Amino acid sequence: MNRGLKKLALLVCAFLLAVIVGCQSVGGLNMNDMLLKQLDVTHQEQSQLLEVELDFNEALLEAEDQELTKLVQMFQKVSLKIDHAKTDELGNAWAHGTFSFAKGDIPFTVHTDAKAIRIDIDGAKRPLVLDLKEFTGEFGLRLNLDNQQAFTQTVRDLLKSVAPYFVKGLPNPPVITVNRVNESVHGVATGLNKVHAELNGEQLGKLIPIYLDNLIADKEGLKAMLGSFLEWFEGLPAEVKQLIGLEELGDSDMLLGEISDMLHNTLVDARKELADAQKEPEWKQIFDAGIAVKVDLYVDDVLDVRKYALEANIAPSVFAEEDSPIRSIKVRVSGESWNVNGAVEVPAVKVPVNALGADDLDEMEGYQFVRLFEEDSVIYQLLKNDLQIDDQEFFISNQSWSGNFYLDNGGVQYVPLRATLRDFGIKLNVPEAPGEIRFYDRATEQQIVLRAGSDRATVNGKEIKLSQPLERSYGHTYMAADDLFKLLGAEYKVTVLFDDWKHMTVTRDL
Incomplete structure (x- = not known):
């Protein structure tokens, strides 16, 4: 992810945070300045913890498939712990953490630079490396590192100029306090301003229309924000404008007026729709006191957030309805930051x-x-035994133009060989003799050689006899289903859908 996108994500997080803490000054601390200050953080070190706990509707779970219930309960409580993460001023990042759930812990490391993302998972035999050129496409190819840094700086400047319009109109929650405290940050006692805020769903429902009213009232702020965006766009290099498909905007003054009026009218319409929504019974079901959020932010004297803790209990009355699969969701987030904009070094990805x-x-x-992981690892057990992603299942129709299965006069089921092997993920090898069909099944580690019109086959160099010879019909080679699926360790079942329409379900438990 390039640094511009990271900053956009940070703005979204700051906006959500602003919903909780508001932006009006409290206890001498300017919330607006504090939120916007986070856009100046380009590199730092961090630790973080995210915990999510779900309380399911047990009555509904009991009615579900036992395997599904077991799987759901396995992820009833999960956590993502980042023991150490760091980002340097070039946008390179490295993080080591652990994903935990009922089955155990899965440690991992993620490392990214301008060229690649490397992911190492505990128990994996090989690391995963994603080439960022495959994701950034032409845009990434045309921007070298120096241009990326310059572009990122312009994105940061844009966010700082447009963000005030969106955050300054946010009202403060009913409960918000600021106190001076002494807290440990990465083992160092630090003097901080503790911002404590509380908000429930009913209060949030009342603040949303107030926020929209504030945005609508600040028409000049809206126009100034759009003006900042247009000015930013005009300053972009010509090749960047070309890449995003907007080379010229035309008369900027006229465009500013048109877009400003359009967005203002959109906000007015949204406010009217919101007023109608508030009259509906569903509004009170969603925005009720069953949603409760508490947050503590620890802000240093230069307005950097150095430590935080958030706890949310989401249990609106709509969750209490009989058909609701979830009764409540509890979320806990905490973390701390150090070496903010300091000397942080992240090496290139190897x-x-x-x-x-x-x-x-x-x-x-x-x-x-599945076989990329060690058999004694937690992730292997999860993928193979719990999620069973190594098992195969597909369907064959008796009405397919690409090769259907059929029942001959002797009661033998035949399947199209090439199409069926393709469904197993098996590719045919180059034949070494006329009429020969040769392939290797990786799942069972078998080299198999068949011959058209023959009831003989060779498996790993050993000749065996089939119950039926291979048949040739309508341009396809067919093999008795019992013979093929016995070789590959698979099973099948034929189901009549309607009239003469049937399908064959093929499964293989690996």
């Missing part, structure tokens, strides 16, 4: 020769992906 790429994963069958 790409080992055995690294997996996006193309490698795209071509893999489920069982191949």
Whole structure:
């Protein structure tokens, strides 16, 4: 992810945070300045913890499939702990953490620079490395590192100029206090301003229309914000404008007036729709006191957020309805930051020769992906035994133009060989003799050779006899289903849909 996108994500987070803490000055601390100050943070070190706990509707769970219930309960309480993360001023990032759930812990490391993202997962035999050129496309290819840094700086300047319009109109929550405290940040006692705020769903429902009213009332602020955006766009290099498909905007003054009026009218319409929504019974069901949020922010004297803790209990009355699958959601988030805009170094990503790429994963069958992990690892047990992603299942129709299965006069089921092997993820090899069909099944580690019109086959060099010879019909080679699926360790079942329309369900438990 480039730094411009990171800053956009940061603005979204700051906006959500602003909903909780508001932006009016409290206890001498200017909330607006504090929120906008976070846009100046370009590099730092951090630790973070996210915990999510779900309380399910047990009555509904009991009516569900037992395997599904087991899977849901496995993820009833999860956590993501980042022990140490750091970002340097070039946008390179590194983080080590652990994902935890009922089955155990899965440690991981993520490392990214301007060229690649490397992901190392505990138990994985090979790291995953994603080439960022594949994701940034032409835009990424045309911007070298120096231009990316310059562009990122312009994005940061834009956000700082447009963000005040969106945050300054936010009203403060009913409960908000600021106190001077002494807290430990990364083991160092630090004097901080503690901002404590509380908000419930009913109060949030009342603040939303107030916020829209404030945005509508500040028509000059809206116009100034749009003016800042247009000025920023005009200053972009010509090649960047071309890449995003807007080379020239025309008369900027006229455009500013038109867009400003259009957005203002959109806000007015949204306010009217909101007023109508507030009259509906669903509004009170969603925005009620069952949603409760508490947050503590620890802000230093230069307005950097150095520590935070948020706790949310989401249990609106709509969750209490009989058909609601969830009764409540509890979320806890905490973290701390140090070395803010200090000397942070993140080395370039190292790409080992055995690294997996996006193309490698795209071509893999489920069982191949599972085998990338050590059998005694938590993630292997999760993928194989719980999620069962290595198992295969597909359907064959008896009415398919690409090769259907059929029942011969002797009661033998035949399936189209090439199409069926393709569904297993098996590719045919180049034949070494006329009429020969040769393939390797990675799942069972078998080299198999068949021959058209023959009831003989070779499996890993050993000749075996089939119950039926291979048949040729309507341009396709067919093989008895019992023979093929016995070789591959699969099972099948034929189901009549209607009239003469049938389908065959093929499964293979690996």
